[in-house]
Amino acid sequence: MKAEVFKGYKHPFIDDAFYVRDEVFTKEQGYPKEIDIDEYDNDAIHAVLYTENNQPIGTARMIINEAGDAAKIGRVAIVKAERGKDYGLLVMQKLIDYAHANNIFVITLHAQTHAQGFYEKLDFEVIGEGFMEDGAAHIRMDHRHEK
Numbered sequence: 001m002k003a004e005v006f007k008g009y010k011h012p013f014i015d016d017a018f019y020v021r022d023e024v025f026t027k028e029q030g031y032p033k034e035i036d037i038d039e040y041d042n043d044a045i046h047a048v049l050y051t052e053n054n055q056p057i058g059t060a061r062m063i064i065n066e067a068g069d070a071a072k073i074g075r076v077a078i079v080k081a082e083r084g085k086d087y088g089l090l091v092m093q094k095l096i097d098y099a100h101a102n103n104i105f106v107i108t109l110h111a112q113t114h115a116q117g118f119y120e121k122l123d124f125e126v127i128g129e130g131f132m133e134d135g136a137a138h139i140r141m142d143h144r145h146e147k
Contacts, residue, residue, distance in 0.1 A: 005094050016050075017061070023077075040061075046060070047060050047061075060092060069105055073109040108141070108143075112138055125142055126141055
């Protein structure tokens with residue numbers, strides 16, 4: 001496995017991130033394609049995970065706040081055939097490592113409730129009550145890094 005971490009639309013690997021997101025969110029989960037790619041993608045930090053033969057199988061993105069000390073991770077996706085192999089942990093860890101290396105101390109995400117245990121493995125903690133987002137039950141979770 002290899003992973004690439006990069007910023008924005010102009011990077012050559014962005015199409016691989018969009019491919020994985022389309023496979024998972026549009027084709028598998030039925031979300032409209034129009035809501036996936038948005039204005040945040042150009043400034044976001046993206047991670048894409050590849051097989052040994054360079055097939056993209058996972059992705060996530062991180063949007064950093066204006067102050068540069070907090071971020072939100074979203075669009076976390078692993079293609080269906082590759083789930084259950086801890087690849088999601090790998091792609092998430094790449095963004096967490098990037099955050100720590102760049103003095104980002106709080107990472108927030110809105111997890112689908114069925115994925116809460118997955119994020120807890122990465123030291124995310126539940127914050128507040130559950131809520132509905134894009135028609136699915138979610139929970140806010142935070143990961144804090146000491147200054």
